[in-house]
Amino acid sequence: MTPYQHTVRPVLFSQKGATTRPVHAVTPADLENGRLDAAVTDWAKAAGFKAEAGAFTLLPGKNGGVAGALFGLGKNPSEQPFVAGKLSKLLPPGDWHVEGEGVSPEQFALGFGLGSYCFSRYKTEKSKDVRLAIGASADAADLERQLASVFLARDLVNIPTNEMGPDELDAAFRALGAHYGATVTTIVGDDLLTQNFPLIHTVGRASASQPRLLEMRWGKKGDPRVTLVGKGVCFDTGGLDIKGAANMALMKKDMGGAANVMGLALMIMDAGLAIDLQVLVPAVENSISSNAFRPGDIYKSRKGITVQIDNTDAEGRLVLADALAYADETPPDLLIDMATLTGAARVALGTELAPYFTDDEDLSTRLTAAAGSQADPMWRLPLWMGYDKDIRSRAADITNAPSGGMAGAITAALFLKRFVTAAKSWVHFDIYAWVAADKPHASVGGEAFAIRALYKVIKDMAAR
Incomplete structure (x- = not known):
């Protein structure tokens, strides 16, 4: 296969002035209160269409053609904000527009676009030329950059490690930076030791693909400074504390943090936000070899804090x-x-909700508001300092794997907190980066978590 390049997707949105057919987006109440034409209502009843979320039926036109379509929003449309994702696969080819009271054209278009994603790197998929008209009030460029960022994150996670190891992630990172004129540097292999990144080197040294730290800089000094850090463990065997086969099956997604911050960086740069941006990705593979790090080893971190390795599977x-x-x-x-x-984190909140940790109350308020306005869910978990004692070690400053197995997401966040002492504001996201069951707007596979909400927060920050 060729090296990964973010692919250009089919045109999803109609050009201005295109002749379009209507998609009537309706709730069960709309069918009962006479909002639709009588003929349309009669056809809906005859076809057994009850406007459940995602329900679909075509409306007949003259001479055997198609005049439009009915699409169900369900009783509570807010419960499935991106149910329109189904339409990209249900509608016949051509140009369409949405009609419906209480429908946000922008949200509807975003759902439609998200549902159009198809990971076709390894097999041929037939695509339909289905396009949706965007209302005049919608920002088409912003919709398209949000879709591009989500698709980038999905692609990077979906590609297996034989074609998305540290070398290939490095290449994709460089390609993203080059596209937006960013400066990209990398520190590779033993240079990590000479430049004082001992823990990154330790985790990745057993792999045939050398560990590295990827750095991207973009924007103008003096603008608000934002740094994004993404975990880039391209595959995690668990190291010498090896995972079982079932737990190893999805470990190509262990670089999902890197994929997500790259998607977020794409939005920031594509929008030209007044942000001084830094993106950091430690890219490694946690492999097993004669030089793999061991349980019981103790290493000094860049910050000088010593860490006892009590589990090589707590490498992130x-x-x-x-x-x-x-x-x-x-x-x-x-x-x-x-x-x-x-x-x-998955035990606490499941696979669909992004947990985050911060001790900045104002930031948390802004994150919660953005999550609601962008339909990009997240939930705050506590940085409970009462558990800080659990990460202490008798032989070193801290352990990477507290015993007992309780509050694992919190103790991991408290571990990271030890290394952030000067930043004005910090937030840690413990994401799943995967869709476990098909949704209207996302099929099983890699997924972006919380980055559209974070984009909103950073865009507001740049506008202050």
């Missing part, structure tokens, strides 16, 4: 620790890290 926090310490040396106004870090 190690690579993040060095990257966060580096970011903190030139304190940003906002430091965001994203990582597929703990199973405990």
Whole structure:
């Protein structure tokens, strides 16, 4: 296969002035209160269409043609804000527009676009030329950049490690930076030791693909400074504390944090936001070899904090620790890290809700508001300092794997907090980066979590 390049997607939105057919987006109440034409209502009843969320039927036209379509929003449309994702696969080819009271054209278009995604790198997929007209009030360019960012994150996670290891992630990172005129540098292999990134080197040294720290700089000094850090563990065997086969099956997604911050960076740069942007990705593979790090080993981090390795499968926090310490040396106004870090986060909130940790109350308020306005869900978990004692070690400053197994997502966040002391504001996201069951707007596979909401927060920050 050729090296990954972010592919140009089919045109999803109609050109201005195109002749379009209507999609009537309706609730069950709309069918009962006479909002639709009598003939349309009669056809809906005859076809058994009850406007459940995602229900669909075509409306007949003259001479055997199609005049339009009916699409169900369900009783509570807010419960499935992107149900329109089904339409890209249900509608016949051509240009369409949405009609319906209480429908947000922009949200409807975003759902339609998200549902059009298809990962076709390894097999041929037949695509339909289906386009949706965007209302005059919608920002088409912003919709398209949001879709591009989500598709980038999905693609990077979906590609298996034989074609998305540290070398290939490095190439994709460079390609993204080059597209937007950013400066990209990398520190590879033993240079990590000479430049004081010992934990990144430790985790990745057993792989045939050398560990590295990727850095991207974009924007103008003097603008608000934002640093994004993404966990780039391209595959995680668990190291010498090896995972079982079932737990290893999805470990190509362990670089989901890197994929998500790259998607977020795409939006920031594409929009030309007044932001001084830094993106850091420690890219490694946690492999097994004669030089793999061991349980019981103790290493000094970039920050000088010593870490006892009590489980080689708790490697993500190690690579993040060095990257966060580096970011903190030139304190940003906002430091965001994203990582597929703990199973405990999934036990707490499941696979669909992005947990985050911060001790900045104002930032949390802004994140919550953005999550609601962008239909990009997240939930705050506590940085409970009462558990800080659990990450202490008898032989070193801290352990990477507290015993007992309780509050694992919180203790992981507290571990990372030790390496952030100067940034004005910091937030840690412990994401899943995967869709476990098909949704209207997302099929099973890699997924973007919380980055559209974060984009809104950063866009507001740039506009102040």
